[in-house]
Amino acid sequence: MSFLITAIIMFIFWMLLSGHFTFILVLSGIASSLLVAYLSHDLLIGEGDIKLNIARIYRFIKYLPWLLWQIALANLDLVYRTLHPKMPIDPVVIGFKNEYKTDMGVVTLANSITLTPGTVTIEANNNEFIVHAIAKGPAESLLAGEMQERVKRIEGDD
Amino acid sequence: MDIRTIIAGILLALGCFFIVVAAIGVVRFPDFYSRMHPAGKSDTLGQSLVLSGIMIYEGFSLVSIKLLIIIVFIFIANPTATHAVAKAAYVAGVKPWQKEDKVIK
Amino acid sequence: MFDIAATVIVLAAILVLYRAIKGPRIYDRVLSVNVIGTKTVVLLALIGYIYERPHFLDIALVYALINFIATIAFLKYRETGRLD
Structure with a gap:
């Protein structure tokens, strides 16, 4: 679960920073975000904090x-x-x-x-x-x- | 000159003012713990103001989103870095400076 | 406009450099280096606009990350004597 969230966040970040949407760049973005998520998914989102609820963000x-x-x-x-x-x-x-x-x-x-x-x-x-x-x-x-x-x-x- | 350039200029000037005040504070204050105050506050606000000035000059584009990412990151990271330095100094036993009349008492 | 702001920021960085050289403790120096580093981030963004090359913003973003990590890593090394 934390692996998936980290990969998605990394991919959004990649897209924001690159700004180009050619095939090869999107593909390398997917590859590198998966690699980063595999290496460090336990660092960005810890064990207990996964239930970040909407009400708390609103407050x-x-x-x-x-x-x-x-x-x-x-x-x-x-x-x-x-x-x-x-x-x-x-x-x-x-x-x-x-x-x-x-x-x-x-x-x-x-x-x-x-x-x-x-x-x-x-x-x-x-x-x-x-x-x-x-x-x-x-x-x-x-x-x-x-x-x-x-x-x-x-x-x-x- | 259109209105956006003027707003950007005002924000840049304000940001530069706070950055200079932070620099003066870091040089002028008497001890380490009070130097943390300008480093943690004025610096954070000054940078955010300068970067938002650039952001308004630029208008809405991918570049301004990058600037926004930098601003948010600085807002989280700069107090955290200050706090880390302070904690390291506190653990190492650096004593806070006190006013002289209090030391005599 | 941007070049004036960049000059002011460089002057402020020189002021902080005085504190980084003078010390007196290592923590003052780390704090000053952190402050100079965050000024560098702004300076990089401004340089990108002076020379009209927005690619400098990527460098500024990366520098912001490196600056933060460098401060934390240095303090950790100072506190524990190792980095693993």
Whole structure:
């Protein structure tokens, strides 16, 4: 199953990148995508994550506008801190418990923390997140837990 | 000059601004962990803005789909790479920099 | 337009190169090299438009992948001492 999905994804990628639809190119595309899928199908799609359901993807897309807004805020904040002559930074390292069941939830939260204002993920394992915050304010607003709630909502109950 | 070129130019200028700010941040911040902030955020946004500027200049074609693939890949890969460097430094025991008055206390 | 943007990005890369040379730790250097690499991806895309050769975009795409893999591989080697 994972072999087939990997082969199809690789073939779509091949077609997007080549842009030519002659017989020999399509044939070599099929051959190489089958070879790549045979060699590495267990890497792209792991054992448990095959049931990626539609509802979760829909909720993830609904999460994206908020994330883009936070990215814009983060960059304005960072521009202020970088170009200010006195550099108003006061780094702290904080940690909180990991309450997510799926790998996707952990990865989404870790990358979102890195992209949102004033915080960078240092460590994300099965037990806890360790986050470096550039000042007190961002650390407190992360610990208030709005983003965690949103990511948990993407994950859903299933 | 049509409107698409103007939008593309604005996006390019914004992206260049963020890239330069990221470079200044990487040079200026006092320790490794705070340097991760410009490297992980401003750089990601700057590149995406420049590439979307090119994408709007190009219009819809196979080339702009390639650009979109690069943008999505950078958005996933750049925070991940930053996180990997940070974790390696944390495991190796690099201490975060603190403000001086806190160290005296 | 594209040539001005390319010049600005090269100047930014030179700024980051200062941090890559100065260090002080190996992790600063890895981070700077990663930042320079991602700037190179943008630069390749821009060069493709300056010389009107869209094929440079393929190189940019491959370079983005190589840059990410190189960072991860280097860190893994640094952490465990081997790459298998």
